[in-house]
Amino acid sequence: MKSALDGIAGMKSALDGIKVLDFTHVLSGPFCTLLLKDLGAEIIKVERTVVGDIIRRDSPRTEAMEGGVFIVLNRGKKSITLNLAEKKGRDICRALAKSVDVVVENFTPGTMDKLGLGSRELCGLNPGLVYASLSAYGQTGPRRDDPGYDPIAQAMGGMTSVTGFPEAPTRCGVAMGDLSGGLFTALAIMAALLHRAKTGEGQVIDTSMQDCVWLLTAIEFAPKYFLEGKIPERQGNGHPAMAPGNLYPAKDGSVIIATAAFGQVQRLFRLIGGEDLVNSPLCSQQSERIKYKAQIDVLVGEWTGTRTREEIANQLKSIDVPCCAVPTFDQVCSDPQLLQREMIIEVEQAASGKVKTPGSLFKLSKTPGNIKFPAPSLGEHNLEVYSSMLGYTEQEITQLAGEGII
Amino acid sequence: MKSALDGIAGMKSALDGIKVLDFTHVLSGPFCTLLLKDLGAEIIKVERTVVGDIIRRDSPRTEAMEGGVFIVLNRGKKSITLNLAEKKGRDICRALAKSVDVVVENFTPGTMDKLGLGSRELCGLNPGLVYASLSAYGQTGPRRDDPGYDPIAQAMGGMTSVTGFPEAPTRCGVAMGDLSGGLFTALAIMAALLHRAKTGEGQVIDTSMQDCVWLLTAIEFAPKYFLEGKIPERQGNGHPAMAPGNLYPAKDGSVIIATAAFGQVQRLFRLIGGEDLVNSPLCSQQSERIKYKAQIDVLVGEWTGTRTREEIANQLKSIDVPCCAVPTFDQVCSDPQLLQREMIIEVEQAASGKVKTPGSLFKLSKTPGNIKFPAPSLGEHNLEVYSSMLGYTEQEITQLAGEGII
Numbered sequence: 065m066k067s068a069l070d071g072i073a074g075m076k077s078a079l080d081g082i083k084v085l086d087f088t089h090v091l092s093g094p095f096c097t098l099l100l101k102d103l104g105a106e107i108i109k110v111e112r113t114v115v116g117d118i119i120r121r122d123s124p125r126t127e128a129m130e131g132g133v134f135i136v137l138n139r140g141k142k143s144i145t146l147n148l149a150e151k152k153g154r155d156i157c158r159a160l161a162k163s164v165d166v167v168v169e170n171f172t173p174g175t176m177d178k179l180g181l182g183s184r185e186l187c188g189l190n191p192g193l194v195y196a197s198l199s200a201y202g203q204t205g206p207r208r209d210d211p212g213y214d215p216i217a218q219a220m221g222g223m224t225s226v227t228g229f230p231e232a233p234t235r236c237g238v239a240m241g242d243l244s245g246g247l248f249t250a251l252a253i254m255a256a257l258l259h260r261a262k263t264g265e266g267q268v269i270d271t272s273m274q275d276c277v278w279l280l281t282a283i284e285f286a287p288k289y290f291l292e293g294k295i296p297e298r299q300g301n302g303h304p305a306m307a308p309g310n311l312y313p314a315k316d317g318s319v320i321i322a323t324a325a326f327g328q329v330q331r332l333f334r335l336i337g338g339e340d341l342v343n344s345p346l347c348s349q350q351s352e353r354i355k356y357k358a359q360i361d362v363l364v365g366e367w368t369g370t371r372t373r374e375e376i377a378n379q380l381k382s383i384d385v386p387c388c389a390v391p392t393f394d395q396v397c398s399d400p401q402l403l404q405r406e407m408i409i410e411v412e413q414a415a416s417g418k419v420k421t422p423g424s425l426f427k428l429s430k431t432p433g434n435i436k437f438p439a440p441s442l443g444e445h446n447l448e449v450y451s452s453m454l455g456y457t458e459q460e461i462t463q464l465a466g467e468g469i470i
Numbered sequence: 471m472k473s474a475l476d477g478i479a480g481m482k483s484a485l486d487g488i489k490v491l492d493f494t495h496v497l498s499g500p501f502c503t504l505l506l507k508d509l510g511a512e513i514i515k516v517e518r519t520v521v522g523d524i525i526r527r528d529s530p531r532t533e534a535m536e537g538g539v540f541i542v543l544n545r546g547k548k549s550i551t552l553n554l555a556e557k558k559g560r561d562i563c564r565a566l567a568k569s570v571d572v573v574v575e576n577f578t579p580g581t582m583d584k585l586g587l588g589s590r591e592l593c594g595l596n597p598g599l600v601y602a603s604l605s606a607y608g609q610t611g612p613r614r615d616d617p618g619y620d621p622i623a624q625a626m627g628g629m630t631s632v633t634g635f636p637e638a639p640t641r642c643g644v645a646m647g648d649l650s651g652g653l654f655t656a657l658a659i660m661a662a663l664l665h666r667a668k669t670g671e672g673q674v675i676d677t678s679m680q681d682c683v684w685l686l687t688a689i690e691f692a693p694k695y696f697l698e699g700k701i702p703e704r705q706g707n708g709h710p711a712m713a714p715g716n717l718y719p720a721k722d723g724s725v726i727i728a729t730a731a732f733g734q735v736q737r738l739f740r741l742i743g744g745e746d747l748v749n750s751p752l753c754s755q756q757s758e759r760i761k762y763k764a765q766i767d768v769l770v771g772e773w774t775g776t777r778t779r780e781e782i783a784n785q786l787k788s789i790d791v792p793c794c795a796v797p798t799f800d801q802v803c804s805d806p807q808l809l810q811r812e813m814i815i816e817v818e819q820a821a822s823g824k825v826k827t828p829g830s831l832f833k834l835s836k837t838p839g840n841i842k843f844p845a846p847s848l849g850e851h852n853l854e855v856y857s858s859m860l861g862y863t864e865q866e867i868t869q870l871a872g873e874g875i876i
Contacts, residue, residue, distance in 0.1 A: 076669075078661035090730055095689065103661045118731065122711060123757035124694045131757075132693025133711065200792070202833065205810040211792040213728040215709055215716075219794055222802035224707075224726075226643035228634060233796045235707045235717075236642040237632035238687050247653050252832050254660035255484035255509045259837050261667045263482075267836035275813050275831040278802065281644050282828035283501065285799060286814075287538025288530045290826040295799045301630075301641045303621055305528060305539065310621075311641075320630075322619040324496060325524065351529040351537075386606070386617040388625055390639045393691060393701045396628035396684065404611040407681050408692075420696040422688035425681040426658050427608065430673035431665050 077104020095246030202272030217241030221277025483510020608678030623647030627683025
């Protein structure tokens, strides 16, 4: 693994030369800038003095008390400290904003404006600046000022209402409100950078976590409500458009079977029920077949229930029907497929030593993800950033630290 | 709403002038190209003759038998038909690939290679081409040839194992395997376009849905396993890093409360338990407090259980603690916040009339999402595309249709 990553270190990155001034904290915003870092941007993480990002020491932690999620989210970023409560700190912030390409922030809407660091002010100083804000509900609308975190965004965007079994709405265990917010913001920033490459002009981006969750949820669920007036039912491990498609019992556990192409359905039905089943209404096109979903699940479950997971997987593999057992989390973490694709790597933390993190999923032939870097200690890059970007001397930097400005 | 969108129609888009030859079908790939369309690219959707994308007529449907999910995913794209099983069809495909910027495909790995339309062949014809492949497991690794759909990718990436209640792993109701695959592929394509803008060179992108789900899941869950060797527990509506953070009972239903900042926890605990609770170990920093999550949930639940949802929401709003009831899907679809942000719009389908779809979440000040377009009928743009891109006459196009090539 080491040698392959070493090869990457010498390659170009898509965002080489792009500087991001990163005011984000916790999860959504740092995930956005992590993706930009993987694509080669230089991320300057601006943290509060003394404490830094509030998840720096959150559990789970290394023995050296570094937060594990913090490390995963911030590998490869530079950390500087800056006290935005002080006028001098805000002046420094404005000076930095003049020479970066992107600003990202995920404060409650209005926070940066109150500090005189809003999009209008900073884009006024730097017309090529891409200024991205990410918040629970966005910068406009009746709820813009309401606080919100992932569980709220998931619920308000509709994801919670369609996840889980009929008895109870269920949060997606993964923080899709935060993470999709970060992902869509990264995509919007890339779009703005492309526009800037053509025109030289920057712009302002306003991403709402609720919007993100809503878009993801609406793709498959809104048509049912808009066209039929029906509230989508929660399907547990089922899939609203698949029949067969569910978690089915096996002799020694359970398996997931998922079908989409009509040929898959026909081959599966031939295997479990012969030509009679293939010629029955249960084996019609999706729009007809989906009405028999419950019956189909019973039939498939009766067949799987008398076989082991291995028998099922082998038989379905031979007829090209997607199937798997649900791996436990530890099995996922040692999955040969993920390992071979370098999706689990190690970074060397100064304080904690080697720490495993997920790798980059950006498998681009010329500009692959650029990831072999530790997360910074708080203010680790104060000297480097403040001297190179603002020309401060070591003495001035020490003085600013003494004054509590950085 | 109409006037605001009319304003947008005259604005520039980030991907103006970018042509995408789109071989994707069903959900993951079409979501990728939907995002590129929202950002202004021209999407030429290449469909099989006669049937087209297999979800074109899937349920739920309009009265004119157009699939609702198909419309949502394909609004604004151009549709051409092309028979890749015929040599003449593949020759036409290679000719088209010479004059586009991006090719996207989501077939099983190897399918395009077998047709002579793989990345090596098409990038050989067009060195500036960005060629993106999206599949269940990616183009490399021991499982590259295995078929897989969203439920498989969710399970194999670990999301299913951390979603739901302790009794049973649960699929996220939203197809996050497909949709994150589309999202990350769009992001990778944008990165490749930025690299091309600087260097002129295209490249090949290999996205794995399993990798995407794994990265999303690993951010919060891998550290616990890697640092403590513990398999993360499923938390139902809880959040692995939040205490308090869960769905709590109310007199007339239930509410979600989510906390992250320490001040929020202190204010909430002061409200429900006074200074005694604020001074107890239950109100310590996150790394300590998280150990008492179960106790904290009981305390918060006792307080919420004797109040209505409205009382709780009002009290928590006054102390700036995030809280909401879980809206049902129909409530989400009429949420004033989403409506004001134009996240629900209408397109005019030639066959079906006005159809509601989600709007664009790309709120960019200079290049906003560009969305006011219907989904195409099958082959609707054959004449336009084949005449403008390949110079075919109307007569030649009619002949190709007669031969079953287009």
